[in-house]
Amino acid sequence: MEIVLISILNGVVYGMLLFMLASGLTLIFSMMGVLNFAHAGIYMLGAYFAFDITRVIGFWPALIIAPLICAAIGAAIEIYGLRRVHHNGHIAELLFTFGLFFIIERGTQMTWGMLPVPYRVPSALDFPLFTLYGIAFPAYRGFMLVVSIAMLTGIWLMLTRTRIGLIIQAALTHPNMVSSLGHNVPRVFTTVFAGGCFLAGLAGVIGGNYQTTEPSMAATLGPIVFVVVVFGGLGSLAGCFVASIIMGLIQTFSVVVDGSIADLLKYVGITVSNKNLFGEILTVPGSRIGPLLPYALMILMLMIRPRGLLGTRDT
């Protein structure tokens, strides 16, 4: 029981972190048709900027400044990069961000080195928030939860209560109609792209010290974020939210599962040996299968329902 509760809490924290990245990616994709491969790169940059700013000024200013720098980088990418390749089609835009990801990853290694940087949880938040069945729950995870929920409400209010939010919402479903109505679509694009990068940067600031800040963090998280976006349904923020939480829970719950398919088969009286080349598929314990599950789920989802969980249009 205590394992279930702790896992749910950790899963939700991780899921909210995923959602912060995935929401920006979904917004950008829905509006511009670009699957931004550099998104996880921006997340990584957010973490590294936060590390540097924390060293000079402190963690709290970094919480604002680092995402703003990321937003500025995003706006620059949109204005000077994507607009230029826009006339070559969506594939060219996608490949542009794909190339950008390499440059960001390699550039990060060049600037900050190959090893993880010591980006730590601020001491003001470094205490156990409460103890559940003898297991301490760190206050920083609670803080992450607060920030991500605040961000979620922020997006929701902006999308439903402001004028720009209305235009963005309209552009999510009817991009052509919005431009026909005379809105400055390129500027909306830049805003959305910068906004998405702001969210990615924010996720980097609060996620960088929750996980490790290292040059490979983008490459490990990037595919998972794509899985979330595709699984939830491209263009659907609600689906994206549900998928983030599901993926977060899967990642934390699979760690505690100790059994394997072979154990199940034992109940029906079949024993599997681990000696041949392929028997391992059945005997590997659930805790090690964890990283594999998101991809398997995404492939299944795309095979059965290509538009994703709550998506409304085909990918």
Added chain:
Amino acid sequence: MSASNVTAAPSGGSRQGLLWAGILVLALLLPWAFYDYGASRHSGFVLTMCSQMGMMILFALSYNMLMGQAGMLSFGHATFFGLGGYCTIHFLNFAGKGDFPVPVEVMPLLAGLSSLGFGIVFGYAAAKQRATAFAMITMGIGELIAVAAIMFHNFFGGEGGINADRMIDQSLFGVSYASPVQVYYLIVAWTLIGAIGMLFLTKTPLGAMANACRDNYERAQFMGYDPRRVRFYQFALSAFFAGIGGGLYAITYEIVTFDAVSGQLSANAVLMAYIGGQASFIGPILGASLITLMQSVVSLWSNSWLIYVGVMFITIVAFAPQGLAGMIESHGPIAQAGKLNRLFVPYVRMAIPSLGVLVGFVGLVELTNFITIGAAQGKKLVFFGSEVPAYTIMPWAISAACLVVGGLWLKFEAANYLRVWDEITDDIKKGSQS
């Protein structure tokens, strides 16, 4: 593409044959150009690089069967390369135990067939999807296999990979494959067979229908073809050729680790095919050779070759979406009209600021790289034989100045170049009308 081939069929055909023969002769003679006659042995570096080039050419060509010819943007092509490699390692181990009487020369074919099997299974799931969904499902498959390669120890060997001995004493021609040069010629042979096979496929109805489904999916459907089936065949066959490359990889290195199925290798396929030029058959060959060359040669001097490749890729996406091969081919009509000499001066004028941009950019990258990584490793930053004082302001200022001045100057020269280019094409059009 086909239209120009039809008009220039007699001379174009023989010229293309000549080009292929030239590439083959080059491939056969290349190791001997770097042969150390004093010590009477081959240069190991050149042999390794050329072997790597051969398999990467197969890999890039098979990738272009998807991206260039069928418009299927895959982000998991390394899956088939790597799985072919893993299967070959197991075949070699079986053969080493003596219960698998297959000669080494045939191993790549078996690797290809294994990958074909995987291609059929995964293609069933993936080929139905279009555009982004296809890109995502292939990425999912790629990541799935990459994760599985670390997780399952019996088949993939975990992080350490699995190894085998290629000297299994079974050969069609009595070759022992003890020396790398023997393996190199095996690679040349299989790369040639694979390339010819893929070239042949582009001339078949399947190749033509793959192009049709790329250009207009709905119209191909209206004509009574099932685009999903065409894409499925194309996917499975491209997995087959990638598997041959993987088999050669396994035979060359005698070890396959999860690097061979990693996302990095899948990404390399995209880079190679796109930089080389996805629209022409020869493009991926160019791209694969160039990137392998950069990977081996640039990495001798600097460990930031990936950033150069990335910048090259972005530049090509933004300014020359047809890739290197497309850039060369676009000079064809001008050369035919005998007006190539008019482009000479603009090219020379562009070369000078380009050199400035290059020096400035490389300088900045290497200086940054040196301060973070190189200095800690106790290396020295050496430029043309003299040590560069990386901690003073001068090298930074010079590099930045080269980059900025060169960039602005290049912008000016590029406008001039485009003007000359337009003038020439206008002249050619006028000439053909009158």
